Amino acid sequence: MKRCLTLILAMVMLSSLFLSATAQEDTSLKDILDNGKLILGLDASFPPMGFVDADTGEIVGFDIDLAREVCARLGVELVTQPIDWAAKEMELNAHHIDCIWNGMTITPDRLENMSISLPYLRNDQVLVTRTEDGYGNLSDLAGKKLGIQAGSSANDALDAAEDFKASLGEVVPFDENLTALMDLNQGGLDMVLVDVIVANYYMAVNDYPFTVLDESLAPEEYGIGFRRGDTALCNKVNELLLDMREDGTLAKISEEWFGKDITIIGEAE
């Protein structure tokens, strides 16, 4: 009897979860304002978007500065919560975080699973190779070994480029771009498929003898991911970002991190 009751209770709770996702009104913006804080989920190992500063130990980055400004305009506190990138959708759906704001590429799959802001930055998935190998274009890479960060949008870009993927010898998944690039440097890989922003950062930090191929796989855009259905919050953030473009704040933050304004918010798609 007791077990039966527990079962029924569990089912009721489960169904109420699904119901609440569809039937309830969207309180996402109100919840954030009531709580007085926005919990931003990030894989804190993604320079220069969001990472741990080596000298201060603080979480910093372009995305963090952007989010801090948005939060200031919302009148709430910004809380950064490191997460594992592969678990980001789960973190969001379990309400452990309010948004994913960490150089997240907008992909069709993610659009299905989240409410995503307007694109705010353009990114390319580029192929990094050793300069000494002298590869010039994609066809030179047939049968070669490619390294990639597991769970990153580089995977989607690779899947989309079917012919190129089929031509490769092997695809090796890594937890982090850094380890993939290190493996490339020591000859374990022939190329790494990675965000151009990340590639530029590591090539600047470590002066690796690498060359980025001109031919890139897919032009992409970064967006901020919210829980699916949190439209009110998503729209409000869009509105604030557009304001920030108008008054020059966005350009200023971009110049601090990239030396120029590379943001694209509000541009025609």
Add this chain to the structure above:
Amino acid sequence: MKYFNNPDRLVSLLWQLWQGLGVTMSLFGFTLLFSLPLGLALALLRMSRHKALRLPVQLFILVMRGTPLILQVFTVYFVLPMIFGAAFERLTAVVIAFVMNYAAYFAEIYRGGVQAVPVGQREAAHVLGFARSQAFMRIILPQVIKRIVLPVSNEVITLVKDTALVTAVGMVELYRVARNAASTVGSLEPLFIAGAVYLLINAVVSFLFNRVNRYFSYYQG
């Protein structure tokens, strides 16, 4: 070398590692605190004469030892909130998962320790008029403790290193601090510095267990 010629940065890293170490040690401490006694309870149930007590525990131990700990961490942190509605704090969730997992291992270590005591002693205690529970507490258990010191030390040392698994649910502990720093500076140095910290902790753990082992070795010179 990105750290050893940059003392300020090294100090900053050590400070961050120290904070991460706090999380690592809380997980380590809470896990031992709860799993050691829970393991004993499980061991007793596992040895019960009643099938209704024995079989569920047997199944529990099978599942806990037979599935990846990282999956158990995921289950407690992401799946239970879906069923019960409320999410656990990160630390609470991982402590629950670690306690269940380690209690299962400890239970089997305890059971092995109990079974290593010859049956004759129990029979002798019975003849001398000891109740079963009395014989267990006064005669069996003290011998079990000295026999399980070394197998338990193995588990404790493994636990120190297993704490790094909780990066999967976004906990910023020792290993994650090092990984983040590695991403920033573009070198694995911070990971090796963290490795030295794990080694240091386990050196202390080994030293303590050696002391305990010597304390109980009163029949061996």
